[in-house]
Amino acid sequence: MTDRLRAVRGHLVLAAVGLACVFPIYWMYATSLRRPGDVFATSLLPWPLSLGSYREAARELDVVGLLANTAVVAVGVAVGQLLVALLAAYAFAAYRFRGEKLLYLAMIGTWLIPFQVTMLPNYVLLYQAGLLNTLAGVILPQLLSGVAVLLLRSHMRSIPGELLEAARMDGRGSWGTLWTVVVPVLRPALAALAILLFVTAWNEYFWPAMVLQRSGAVIQLGIRGFLGTEGVRWGPLMAASGLACLPVFALYLVLQRQVVSAFVRSGLR
Amino acid sequence: MTLLVEVPPPAPAPAAEVPPARRSAGRRLVGAAAPYLYLAPALALLVVWTYRPLLQAVQLSTLSWNLLPTSPATPVGAANFREVLTAPELGDAVGVTALFIVGLLPFTIVLPVVIALSARRVRGRARTLYQALVFAPMLVAPVASAAIWQWLLDPGSGAVNRVLGLQVNWLADPTAAQVAIIVVTGWHVLGFATLIVSAGLGGTDDEYAAAASVDGARPRQITWRITLPLLSPTLVFLTLMTILLSAQWSFPLVDTLTQGGPGDATTSIYYLLWEYGFRSFDAGHGAAAGLVFFVVFLAVAWVLVTLSDRLSFHDD
Numbered sequence: 001m002t003d004r005l006r007a008v009r010g011h012l013v014l015a016a017v018g019l020a021c022v023f024p025i026y027w028m029y030a031t032s033l034r035r036p037g038d039v040f041a042t043s044l045l046p047w048p049l050s051l052g053s054y055r056e057a058a059r060e061l062d063v064v065g066l067l068a069n070t071a072v073v074a075v076g077v078a079v080g081q082l083l084v085a086l087l088a089a090y091a092f093a094a095y096r097f098r099g100e101k102l103l104y105l106a107m108i109g110t111w112l113i114p115f116q117v118t119m120l121p122n123y124v125l126l127y128q129a130g131l132l133n134t135l136a137g138v139i140l141p142q143l144l145s146g147v148a149v150l151l152l153r154s155h156m157r158s159i160p161g162e163l164l165e166a167a168r169m170d171g172r173g174s175w176g177t178l179w180t181v182v183v184p185v186l187r188p189a190l191a192a193l194a195i196l197l198f199v200t201a202w203n204e205y206f207w208p209a210m211v212l213q214r215s216g217a218v219i220q221l222g223i224r225g226f227l228g229t230e231g232v233r234w235g236p237l238m239a240a241s242g243l244a245c246l247p248v249f250a251l252y253l254v255l256q257r258q259v260v261s262a263f264v265r266s267g268l269r
Numbered sequence: 270m271t272l273l274v275e276v277p278p279p280a281p282a283p284a285a286e287v288p289p290a291r292r293s294a295g296r297r298l299v300g301a302a303a304p305y306l307y308l309a310p311a312l313a314l315l316v317v318w319t320y321r322p323l324l325q326a327v328q329l330s331t332l333s334w335n336l337l338p339t340s341p342a343t344p345v346g347a348a349n350f351r352e353v354l355t356a357p358e359l360g361d362a363v364g365v366t367a368l369f370i371v372g373l374l375p376f377t378i379v380l381p382v383v384i385a386l387s388a389r390r391v392r393g394r395a396r397t398l399y400q401a402l403v404f405a406p407m408l409v410a411p412v413a414s415a416a417i418w419q420w421l422l423d424p425g426s427g428a429v430n431r432v433l434g435l436q437v438n439w440l441a442d443p444t445a446a447q448v449a450i451i452v453v454t455g456w457h458v459l460g461f462a463t464l465i466v467s468a469g470l471g472g473t474d475d476e477y478a479a480a481a482s483v484d485g486a487r488p489r490q491i492t493w494r495i496t497l498p499l500l501s502p503t504l505v506f507l508t509l510m511t512i513l514l515s516a517q518w519s520f521p522l523v524d525t526l527t528q529g530g531p532g533d534a535t536t537s538i539y540y541l542l543w544e545y546g547f548r549s550f551d552a553g554h555g556a557a558a559g560l561v562f563f564v565v566f567l568a569v570a571w572v573l574v575t576l577s578d579r580l581s582f583h584d585d
Contacts, residue, residue, distance in 0.1 A: 003390075006390050006488075007390045007391060009387070009390070010387040010388065010389070010390035010391045011391055011395065013383065013384065013387040014384065014387055014388060014391060014395075014396075014399040014403075015399070017380070017384055017399075017402075017403060017459075018398075018399045018402030018403055019402070021402050021403050021405060021406055021456065021459065021460065022402050022405055022406075024406070024414075024417045024418065024421055024456070025405060025406065025409060025417070027417070027420070027421060027428055028413075028416075028417045028420070031420065040426045042428070042431060083310075084310045084311050084314065085311070087307045087308070087310060087311065088307065088308050088310070088311035090307050091303075091304040091305070091307035091308045092304075092308075094304075095303065095304035095307075097301075097304040097305070100304075103308065103312070106315060106320070107311065107315060110315070110319050112563075112566065112567060112570065113319060113323060113563060114517075114539070114542065114559060114562055114563055114566065116539070116542040116543055116545075116546050116555070116558075116559045116562070117322070117323060117326050117556070117559035117560060117562070117563050118318070118319060118322035118323060118326065119322075119546060120322075120326065120329065120546055120552055120555055120556060120559075121321065121322035121325035121326060121329070122318060122322050125317075125322075140318075141318045143314050143318075144311055144314040144315055144318065144319070149311065174303055199408060202410070203408075203409075203410040203411065205410065205411050205412055205521055206521070220410055220411075220412040220413075221412075223412045223413060223416055224412055224525065226416070227412075227415065227416055227419065227525065232419070232420075234420050234423075237416050237420070238416065238417070238420065240416075241410075241412075241413035241416040241417060242413075244410055244412070244413050245408070245409055245410060245413050248408045248410070249405075249408060252401075252405070252408055256397070256401055
């Protein structure tokens with residue numbers, strides 16, 4: 001077989017798999033854009049287009065409010081995780097201290113602990129603190145990300161020593177060095193990690209489901225409410241799901257390379 | 270023991286610790302406390318949200334308590350653990366979990382290898398586009414993907430039955446529901462596994478294949494005898510991830526699509542644990558089950574990590 005033929009075969013395999021992967025996503029948007037009467041149509045192109053399903057979803061759910069709440073939670077979690085991890089990683093990367101290894105393992109080990117083990121006691125604590133059914137109750141328990149600490153630490157270790165040395169010569173303390181030297185150098189890594197954390201937090205479902213049991217205040221729960229009903233109305237359901245995915249897809253379209261590399265580096269999720 | 274793909278830093282930099290040259294005792298004290306101050310927020314969160322509840326779970330596991338603040342908790346010793354370990358549903362859940370693992374391996378090993386090998390022949394923008402397409406499902410929120418698939422799998426008007434000309438009631442028939450959960454989970458993780466394999470391929474040395482090609486080896490032989498063995502650490506890693514995380518990956522889909530049913534056909538260990546915790550309203554029982562799971566999970570992870578060193582082929 002010639003190289004040319006092999007390239008053609010490669011294209012065919014990839015195109016087939018790629019299309020199979022996006023078809024469900026395409027079908028969601030196609031269904032959501034059909035006229036409410038055409039939802040069961042099977043034509044590949046949703047024509048004529050209509051926003052009827054979106055209007056119906058908006059009547060039923062406070063879509064804007066839900067999206068705003070979800071955004072608050074996702075931004076809060078991502079920014080918080082980034083800050084906490086930045087400080088912790090700085091401690092691990094720039095200092096040698098007693099208990100370093102143990103503390104590091106304790107932090108990285110968090111993802112081995114299944115969330116079912118900790119959810120009950122944490123739920124009780126939130127209840128006692130009066131944080132059930134609040135967005136703060138969703139954000140607070142998620143603020144530590146072991147993956148973020150691990151990634152930032154390995155990035156910080158690759159910063160050339162001369163840079164830090166120069167900062168010291170300038171008479172900067174460790175706090176000043178962190179913000180004027182380390183953070184600017186790490187900007188690309190921080191951006192990639194921020195995207196990863198935001199996407200993960202945006203899509204997170206279980207913790208919000210537990211904390212907001214009765215109020216259904218994020219978009220994921222709004223959709224679940226739709227799912228449970230008898231005789232599902234597919235048009236509005238697809239419209240709400242499509243809206244829930246939209247911010248992440250938009251981010252992905254703009255920053256594809258960073259998103260992909262962030263996911264590969266994290267190795268998880 | 271980390272199971273993460275850590276990108277090794279290019280060059281280890283010397284520690285940036287500030288040598289206390291001429292400093293007052295007070296400043297030295299601050300200097301010694303500095304790492305702990307930087308760590309303080311993370312440590313506080315770690316204690317409050319991870320290790321405190323872990324200890325509390327140990328304590329809860331010896332009680333019988335229905336979670337209501339008004340009702341008393343009675344100590345029952347090891348009874349919870351005995352009940353969990355002898356529960357008939359445990360065996361079924363282990364079986365379902367094993368089925369998920371085996372069912373997901375084609376999506377985490379076979380397909381990603383095929384895709385990554387094909388992608389080597391394709392360059393430029395087309396390649397980026399294919400990668401983007403394969404990766405997109407990972408970004409779909411679990412609840413949204415449950416909604417999408419419930420629509421696609423709808424027995425009457427879903428696209429799957431219409432396209433395939435079938436009349437399967439996907440989520441109501443035990444076997445069909447298991448297939449559905451595996452395929453939907455596979456759809457979610459395929460992009461991730463493909464990226465890992467591509468990264469692994471990028472890291473292998475092309476010289477071996479080139480040398481074999483000069484010696485007259487055919488492409489198929491090169492793939493099987495050289496490329497795949499060189500890729501084995503990556504494949505072992507993905508197998509390990511599949512074994513450890515299958516139940517976790519499928520969990521949101523099980524919860525939204527089948528709730529573990531029909532019957533117990535899609536109740537994996539992970540889902541069983543969730544049911545113990547929140548459906549049965551017995552905190553002690555749930556905590557005991559969680560701890561058993563945690564210990565077994567740790568042990569399996571440990572064994573797999575130790576094994577993986579022996580199973581992979583190294584080129585040195």
